[in-house]
Amino acid sequence: METGKLQPIVWREEKLVLLDQRQLPGKKVFQELSRLEDVITAIKEMVVRGAPAIAISGCFALALEAKHRRGSFQFSDFEGLVKKVHSSRPTAVNLTFALNQARETVQNVSNWQQAYNLLVQFAIQLMEKDLKDNQTLGAEGTKLFPLEQNEFHVITHCNTGALATAGHGTALGVIRSLRDLGKKVVVYADETRPFLQGSRLTAFEMMEEGIECYIISDGMSGWLMNQRKIDAVLVGCDRVARNGDTANKIGTLNLAIVAKSFSVPFFVCATKDSFDLKLETGSSIPIEMRREEEVTQYDFLKDASGHPLLKPGMTSPLEARALNPSFDVTPNFLIQSFITEMGCFPPGEIQNRLKG
Structure with a gap:
C-alpha cells in the first residue's frame, strides 16, 4: 500500500505500530502496541489522532484483544470491547461506523x-480504502480551483494530512493533489491551540513534502485575509450532520466566520464515513471536553516516561480555570462546498449524494 513518506499506522508482526504524534516535530518515535488497552490509551492521549486514523486504530485494537482470547467466541464479550474503544474519542463518527x-x-x-x-x-482493508478515498477526494478537490491559475494561497486548520489518515490526507490531500498537478501552493497553517496540531504537525508534513508553509496564530486569519489574496480555506472534519453542520477542531467556527466576512471560499474535506445522517443538525453532535492543563500549561505534552516534551512553564496564573472543548460546530450556511471522494457539493445536496 503506497502511503507516501509518512506512515503513522503500520500493522507489523501481529502488532500495531503507531507514530507518536505528541513527539513531532522533535523526533520520530514509534510505539509498538499489542493490547487493546494500550491502543485505547494511545487514542485518548493523542499518540494517534485524526478521525480516520482513530477508526483504523480502534479496529486493530479489537483484533489485538481477540488474539489474546481463547476458546469459543462470545459476542456479548466482544460488545464490551467495542464500547471501550468507542468511548476513547466520542466526537468523530468514523470510529462509530468502523x-x-x-x-x-x-x-x-x-x-x-x-x-x-x-x-x-x-482493519487492513479499512486502511487501504481510506488511502484510496483520500486520493480520490484530493483529485476531486482540485476541480474547485481555477486550474489556469498557477499559484494558490490557502489557510488550513489543525492537521488533515497523512498523519490523520491512512495516507495522503483530506484537506492536505487536496493541497498535495494541486502540487502534483504542477501548481504552487502556499499554505498558511493555523497553529491550532491548545494542542498545536497545525504548528507541530501540518507544518512538519508540508516541510516533508517541500510545500511552502507559514504558521499563523489562530487569531491571525482576519489580518491575513485582509492583507493578502487567499484563494480558499480548506479544513477537515470529525462529523457532519444531515443538514451540513460540521464538527471539527476547536477554532474552525471562528475561521469560517472570518472567511465569510472576506468572501473567501470555505471548503470542508470529508470522506463518506464522516457524514452522520442520523443527526439532523450539529446541535446533537457530542463535543469532547479535555483537560484544563492543556490550556493553562505548555508542558502537558510528555513522552512515555512522563518527561515534558516542551520547556516546562505556565501560560496562566496558578489555579486559573480553563475551558477546553476539543471541537466546535460550524453551521452549514458558512460552508460553500464539501469535498469528498464522491465529488464536490454544497450542504443542501448531502442527502441526495449519500443515498444508499
Missing part, C-alpha cells in the same frame, strides 16, 4: 481465532 462494520464482520464466527483473523483483514 466499529459497527467490525461487529458485522464477526457476527457469525465460532471462536476467537476466527475473529482475530477477520478483524485483522477488516
